[in-house]
Structures are given as C-alpha cells and as structure tokens.
Amino acid sequence: MKETEIISGCLRSQASAQRALVDTYAGYLFTVARRYMPDEASAQDILQEAFIKVFSNFHQFSKEKGKLKNWMSRIVANEALRRRKKYMDYHQSEDPETLYIKADPKVWSDLHEEQILALVRELPDQYRMVFNLYIMEGYDHKEIGEKLNINASTSRSNLARAKAILRKRIIQTENDDSWKKINLNIV
Amino acid sequence: MEKDKLEHSIKSKLSSYESAVNTDNLWAGIQAGMTEAATGTAVSSASATAAKGGILTSLISTKWILGLSVVGLIGIAAIFYFQSQHQNKQSEPFDQRSTPNTTHIASTSATSSSNKEYVGSEEIKKTGHNRTSNNSDIASSNVNSNPIEGVVSKNSESSLENTSHSTSSTMMLPQNEPSKESSPLGVNPTSNPSSHQTSEEFPSTNESNISSSSVAQESTVTKIGDTKNETQVELATEVANQSTELEELSTSKTSLVYSNSLENMAHFNLTKMDATTEFIGSLPPNKVTCPSFGGGSRGGLRGYFVGEVQAIPYYSIPRITALSEEGELWKQNKLETEKYLETFQVNAVGRYQTNSGLYVHGGVGYGQLDEKFDINLSQTITTVEDLPVIIIIRPDGMNDTIPAPLEVTQDSMALYSTYNYHRMVEFTAAVGYEIALNSALAVYGDIGMSVNLYTSRSGYHIVDNVDVVSFDERPVFKTSTGYKLTGGLGLRYYTENRVVLSGGIDFRSHLSNWIRDEHPIELRYTDIGLRLGVGYVF
Structure with a gap:
C-alpha cells in the first residue's frame, strides 16, 4: 500500500490502512523509542501509545508539517519525554x-x-x-x-x-x- | 570535523535503521487501545476490586466511608460545640423556653424591662390610676379597646412599654394567689383598696382565673378562664389561641412578635419595633424551628442563612449514544458490567431560606466518578502457513498433490476493560422549597444547575487481566467544562442548637457529552445518590 493510500485510509480510520501504517513504520519508530528509553519494555509501551495517538490525531497531520515518518517520529519523541518527566530522575551527572x-x-x-x-x-x-x-x-x-x-x-x-x-x-x-x-x- | 563525523555517522546509521518488532502483538495492543479510546472507558485496580465485589462493595468502599466519617465528625463536633453554647445561654437569666400549654416571652432584657414596667406602673399610679402592675399591664395591653385608654394615653410612652412587657412586668410582682376574688387578669381588688377606679374599668369577677406565676425570668399564663369583661375575654382568647403570627399589641413603637404560632408550642419574642429606642429585643430560641414552619404565611424574604456540608454517594448510569456503525458495534460488544461505578461528591453549600419556605443555595464541591467498561474484543487473525502442498501417497504408488491452504484464519476473543478516573470541581446553584411538617421536621425539594471543571481524567485499560497501557490524561475525553441538571428531594431535621440534619435523594443528569466529537459515541451519565448533610442555622 502506498503512503498516500495509507494516509487517506487512516484519515477515514480504516483498519487496513492503520495496520499498513504499523507494518511500514513500526520498525523505525521502535528505533526512535529505543533511543529515548533505556529498556525494551518502556520503548514498546511508548511505541504503542504513540501509535494510538497517531491514529487518534491523524486529522492533525498535514504534509505542510513534513513527512509522515518525521511527524510520527516526533510523536514518539514527545511520548518518551512525557514518560521521562514522570518516571525518570533528571539530575544525574557524569564524570x-x-x-x-x-x-x-x-x-x-x-x-x-x-x-x-x-x-x-x-x-x-x-x-x-x-x-x-x-x-x-x-x-x-x-x-x-x-x-x-x-x-x-x-x-x-x-x-x-x-x-x-x-x-x-x-x-x-x-x-x-x-x-x-x-x-x-x-x- | 570530528564533531561532524560523529553526528553524521550516528544520524545516518540510526535515521534509517529499523528495529525488529513484532507488529502482530503491537497491532493487537493498538487495537485494544483504539477501541478503548473510542469508548472512553477505563480500568483501575480499585475499580477492578469494585467490579468483583459488586455495587454493594462499591457503595461501602473506603473512600465513601471516609467521606461520611468526615461529615459525621463535623456534625458531632458542631452538636457538641453548640450544646456547650446552649448551656452557657441557659445560665443567663433571660433564656426562655417554651413548654406545652404555656406562653413564653423571651427577652434579653427582661429584668430591665420589667423594672421599667414597674416604674411605669408606678408612674401610672402617680397619675391616679390606682392599679397594680398587673392591672396596668392588662389595661395597657388592651389600649385600643380598654376604657382606660384615655388614661393611659396621658402617659403613652410608659404605658406602651408596659404594653410591650405586659407579661414580663408581672414577673416582678409578688405572685398573686389564684382566687375567685381576684380580677380576671389576676388582680384582686380587695387586696388593693385604692383600685376602685380600676375596678370600674375592670369589674372584678368571681370566675376570673387568670393567674400569673412570677418566676425570676419567666412568666407563664397557666390558665385562662372565663371573664365578664369583653376586652379581657378578647385578650384571653387571643393569648389562648396564640393563632396570630405577628401579634401587634400596640399601634405604637413596641410590639409583641410571635416567632412561631402553633398552639401549645408558641415561641414569641419580645421585640421593640422602634429602632430608635433601646433594644428590648428578642433572643431567638435555641431550638430552631423550620423556617417555613407556620405554613409559610409569614412569607416575605426574611429567613435564615444556613451553611451545610453534604456528602453524596451516587449510583451512576451511563447513557451511551452510538453515532456510527463503529459506535454501534462497540455498544454491542460492551458487557453489562460497567454498572460498577464509584461516584462521590462532597459539597459545601450556603443556603438562604426564607420564612415562606422558598430557598436558594449555591455551593462548591469536589467530585469523582470512576467508571469501568468491559468489552469483548473479537478479532480475526489470518496467518500464512508454510505448506505449499499436501502430498497423498496412493496405493498404486502414485502421489497426489493437493494445494495446502495458504491462509489460516483464526478468530480470537479477548476481554478488555478500561477504567477511567474523573476528578472535578463543581459549582452548583439551585432554588428549592421547603414545607414544614412540624416545628422540627420539613420536607424539601430543589432543582438547579451545576458546572464542573475537570481536574484530571486518567485511567488505563487491561486486556485479559494484563495491564497494557495507562493514561495520565485520556485524550478521548473532553477537557472543557461540563453541565449538569441537579435536583434533590428529602427531609430536614432542625435539632436544638441550630444544627440541621438532612437526608434525601439527589439526582444529576449530565447534559454535556464527555467524549470528543471525533469519536463514534456520546457518553453521558445519570446519577442517583443519597444526599446527607449537616448544617448550621445562622
């Protein structure tokens, strides 16, 4: 399925298009999540929550905002930041x-x-x-x-x-x- | 250069790198989350416990017990506090309380007023009206119709005061022994030889039975008998019936005001109406009666201000409207276990309650609604089997090849539950009406509107009892204000010491849709609760 078809299908909340989006971008977005989260379980949680937000707010996506991949990547990053604010200590130091x-x-x-x-x-x-x-x-x-x-x-x-x-x-x-x-x- | 190399290398490697991920599991989790988001319902451990225990468990959960305990403790503390206040007042000399078949005059300045009246009587005596104080009281009480009106008018100020303290003045006098020889109003002409003029105006009678019992701060008309004097009969009847709510005994500056008028339970305050003169005043009885007591005929906007703390546990019934086929499908898959809800509200309410029974109240409250929805999540999983053909070996040694199914379709069923925790601050305004059943008990009904601001809407969902995802803020819900139609119907009990206890049914209908517009359902609630309150009459 082409990206334009995926986008139009997701805008109509078609399950097949959403599934295609997951299949297409899950690997890359999981990498993004893993970059932010030190453990795999947290990264998977973030990835799933990010996809839910992507589908819930897909109408907010427009090509003016850039590529779909980058838009979703930022959603994953924001989700990771939101999770970090709640669970992580931000006052570590390094030699x-x-x-x-x-x-x-x-x-x-x-x-x-x-x-x-x-x-x-x-x-x-x-x-x-x-x-x-x-x-x-x-x-x-x-x-x-x-x-x-x-x-x-x-x-x-x-x-x-x-x-x-x-x-x-x-x-x-x-x-x-x-x-x-x-x-x-x-x- | 090294810097650029580092950034470039890392970025180029990671920007296109795809980690291995099981998309089937991911998709299942996303589907569950999406369905949950579409329904706007949620799950929590506490609510799960409530779900297992049923509505009874929900109703007596710890939060509610704590809330009711707080209200109860406030009520008990208030009762003890005002009990002690009441005892202090009782030790004061002018606290008056009513007893059946008696008439009381409560006055904060009874002693002084009695003294004045006595002086007034003395003044009257000096003017040649040879009467006892009792005579002067009675005469002046009937100033409009009594034959001595003209005499009294010569000293209207003092006589008016006497009028206002007609009973109180007798308190300062030695008790008159009930006697057939006494005058109708307790005057014994024979005991006062100089009262011949009074005797003409108040002919003595052998049947007169009005006796005054003089107690230091209390005067009680214990018996009202026959009288030959028309004026006295009128007065006696008037006092005996005690049927007038506002009894103005004088057209002058002072009047006797009954605070309540039920026969045998009259409480009336001695009130000097002339604001320019000294306050003779009325001390409201410690026992507060229903403001609407007396049928509300006293009317007007005069009344009480009542502060009240309310605790209201609710049973909430969701009203779900499907906006599309998707929403209808969700409704069909929804199990009927969402009835296990925990809804609770605590309010601080101020109420102005008029004597006519009408009241308005406004308040602020904090509420919660914990909801749970159980959904049957069915999905069809199609897998591709790696079996291109099936080889059948025939008896003749030849083989048949049959194409194997390339796809295997499997239906799976999952139970997923979503829990939501709604927390809100609510502002309420309402109008109501109260009808007194007796001096202490009243039935009330009110209706109004409330606006609630959501402070948080968190929750999470569980698939097959495994925590999948949690939400600090549920994006499916609107965060704007919500509106409710509210109402109540119940009883109020006015205890001594101005404490008011109330209990009744509380009703709320949520007018605003909780779910954002892009989702296929609308969700509203109808709440039916038990409104328990403790208040104080100011």
Whole structure:
C-alpha cells in the first residue's frame, strides 16, 4: 500500500490502512523509542501509545508539517519525554573527564546500528534526551530547553557531554569483545 | 570535523535503521487501545476490586466511608460545640423556653424591662390610676379597646412599654394567689383598696382565673378562664389561641412578635419595633424551628442563612449514544458490567431560606466518578502457513498433490476493560422549597444547575487481566467544562442548637457529552445518590 493510500485510509480510520501504517513504520519508530528509553519494555509501551495517538490525531497531520515518518517520529519523541518527566530522575551527572577523550573517526562507520543504539541508550538520561532531540530530531537548544525545562546553555553542555561520553565508550570498546555480546535480537 | 563525523555517522546509521518488532502483538495492543479510546472507558485496580465485589462493595468502599466519617465528625463536633453554647445561654437569666400549654416571652432584657414596667406602673399610679402592675399591664395591653385608654394615653410612652412587657412586668410582682376574688387578669381588688377606679374599668369577677406565676425570668399564663369583661375575654382568647403570627399589641413603637404560632408550642419574642429606642429585643430560641414552619404565611424574604456540608454517594448510569456503525458495534460488544461505578461528591453549600419556605443555595464541591467498561474484543487473525502442498501417497504408488491452504484464519476473543478516573470541581446553584411538617421536621425539594471543571481524567485499560497501557490524561475525553441538571428531594431535621440534619435523594443528569466529537459515541451519565448533610442555622 502506498503512503498516500495509507494516509487517506487512516484519515477515514480504516483498519487496513492503520495496520499498513504499523507494518511500514513500526520498525523505525521502535528505533526512535529505543533511543529515548533505556529498556525494551518502556520503548514498546511508548511505541504503542504513540501509535494510538497517531491514529487518534491523524486529522492533525498535514504534509505542510513534513513527512509522515518525521511527524510520527516526533510523536514518539514527545511520548518518551512525557514518560521521562514522570518516571525518570533528571539530575544525574557524569564524570567531566569524559569531555577530553578523543576517538578515531574511522570507528563510527564500522559500528553496527545496534551498537550505536546501545551506546546511545547507555547515556545518562539528561544527556540522552538532549542528544536525541538535537542530533536526531533536529530541535535547536532553545526548543530543547523548553521541552526539558532547562536552559539552552545547559542543553549545549549536556550535548557536549553526551558526545564526549560516546567517544570515550567507543574507544574503550574498540578492542573489547563486549561488542560481540550485544544481543541484536531485540524482541 | 570530528564533531561532524560523529553526528553524521550516528544520524545516518540510526535515521534509517529499523528495529525488529513484532507488529502482530503491537497491532493487537493498538487495537485494544483504539477501541478503548473510542469508548472512553477505563480500568483501575480499585475499580477492578469494585467490579468483583459488586455495587454493594462499591457503595461501602473506603473512600465513601471516609467521606461520611468526615461529615459525621463535623456534625458531632458542631452538636457538641453548640450544646456547650446552649448551656452557657441557659445560665443567663433571660433564656426562655417554651413548654406545652404555656406562653413564653423571651427577652434579653427582661429584668430591665420589667423594672421599667414597674416604674411605669408606678408612674401610672402617680397619675391616679390606682392599679397594680398587673392591672396596668392588662389595661395597657388592651389600649385600643380598654376604657382606660384615655388614661393611659396621658402617659403613652410608659404605658406602651408596659404594653410591650405586659407579661414580663408581672414577673416582678409578688405572685398573686389564684382566687375567685381576684380580677380576671389576676388582680384582686380587695387586696388593693385604692383600685376602685380600676375596678370600674375592670369589674372584678368571681370566675376570673387568670393567674400569673412570677418566676425570676419567666412568666407563664397557666390558665385562662372565663371573664365578664369583653376586652379581657378578647385578650384571653387571643393569648389562648396564640393563632396570630405577628401579634401587634400596640399601634405604637413596641410590639409583641410571635416567632412561631402553633398552639401549645408558641415561641414569641419580645421585640421593640422602634429602632430608635433601646433594644428590648428578642433572643431567638435555641431550638430552631423550620423556617417555613407556620405554613409559610409569614412569607416575605426574611429567613435564615444556613451553611451545610453534604456528602453524596451516587449510583451512576451511563447513557451511551452510538453515532456510527463503529459506535454501534462497540455498544454491542460492551458487557453489562460497567454498572460498577464509584461516584462521590462532597459539597459545601450556603443556603438562604426564607420564612415562606422558598430557598436558594449555591455551593462548591469536589467530585469523582470512576467508571469501568468491559468489552469483548473479537478479532480475526489470518496467518500464512508454510505448506505449499499436501502430498497423498496412493496405493498404486502414485502421489497426489493437493494445494495446502495458504491462509489460516483464526478468530480470537479477548476481554478488555478500561477504567477511567474523573476528578472535578463543581459549582452548583439551585432554588428549592421547603414545607414544614412540624416545628422540627420539613420536607424539601430543589432543582438547579451545576458546572464542573475537570481536574484530571486518567485511567488505563487491561486486556485479559494484563495491564497494557495507562493514561495520565485520556485524550478521548473532553477537557472543557461540563453541565449538569441537579435536583434533590428529602427531609430536614432542625435539632436544638441550630444544627440541621438532612437526608434525601439527589439526582444529576449530565447534559454535556464527555467524549470528543471525533469519536463514534456520546457518553453521558445519570446519577442517583443519597444526599446527607449537616448544617448550621445562622
């Protein structure tokens, strides 16, 4: 089913179109949810709630707002933020020494997506949120500050720390067999 | 450069990466959530308990017991408080209480007024009217018709005061022994030789039986007998019947006002109507009678202000309207177990209640409605089997191949329940009417409107007893204000110490649809409850 057919069907609340939407985008949106949530169960909850919201508010989608995929991705992200506000402690800290670790750029391209995802999910909550919102969703620091109720400068700082932590852990695991232990079968 | 490489690498890898996900399970959960969202109903552990226990369990749940306990404690505290206040008042000298077959005059200044009356009597004596105080009282009480009117008019101010305290003045006098020789109103001419003039105006009679019992702060007309004097007969009849609600004994500045007029239970206050003069005043009796007591004929807008705390447990009945086939399908799948609802309201109400029985009240309350819907969720799952053909080996050694079914269709049935918790602040305004059954008991009825603001609408749903998803705010519900038609019918009991207890039926009909317009059903409720209240008459 083409995306236009899916959209028109979802606007009429057709179950077949909704199912097609789920089949088409569930994998990608689950990745988005997993980027925000450290455990699989929470990510699955968020994905399901996000789809319910997508279908309940599908009339609000318009092509002027961008691609359907990006629109749903933001719904997943917002759902993750809403969940985070309720359940997560936002006052974690990280060792500042990680700021000064450097990594070989060649490493990035050699990593599997699940490895990158695992690294991102291991980030402390406040860094992971900023990293995802800035790098993946494309929000600027002012918008991130409003969403997370922090200053824009704090958002910049958290992003820098998130990157530093990622570099550090990639270097640490460059010669580490632990990468091989990552379970790629998520579900 | 490194920065760009990091961001680019991560973004490029993750932006297109699709994690493995079981879409069948996901779709089943979404369907359940969508159906739940369409119905606007929900589930909770507490409500699940209520569902298992039935409506009786729901009615006596902890929340309701707590609410009723709070109201009860407030009531008990109020009774104790006003009981102590009442005892203090009893120790004061001028608290008057009625007893059957007696007439009381309650006056905050009985002593002073009695003294004045006595002085007044003295003044009258000085003017040559040789009467006892009793005579002066009685005479002045009948100032309009009594032959001594002209005499009294010479000293109208004092005599008017005497009029207003006609009974009180006797309190200060030595008790007259009931005697056949006494005057009709307790005057014994023989005991007062100088009262010949009075005797002409109030001919003595052997049958006169009005006696005054002088008690320090209380005067009681214990018996009213025959009299030969027309005026006295009129007075005696008037007092005996006590049928006038507002008895103005004088056209002057002072009057005697009955607060209640039922025979044998009259309470009347001595009230000086002239605002410019000193307040002789009326102390409202501690026993508050129904404001409408007396048939409401006293009318007007005068009345009481009553503050009341109400606790109302409700039994709620959902009214569901399907707007489409989808909605109708949901109604068909809905099980009849949603009747287990917990609805409760606590109100603080102010009521102005006129003597005519009409009242208006307004108040603010906090309410909850916990609802549960059970739905049979049926779905058809089609799976593709990996069996292209079935091979049948014949006896002759040849094989037959039969195409295998490519699709296997399986119907599944799931029970899913949704629970919703609605919390709201409600503002109510109503008008009502109260009819007194006797001095203490009244029946009331009222009708009005209420506006509620939702403070939260949370909930979650369960599929086959497994928690699937919860909602802090249910998007299926409207968050705008809701309107209700309210009404009540019940009894009020006016206790001593101004405490009012009430109990009755409360009715609410939700006028506003709870579900957002894009959903295929409309949901409203009808609530029938037990309104219990404790109030205080100010």
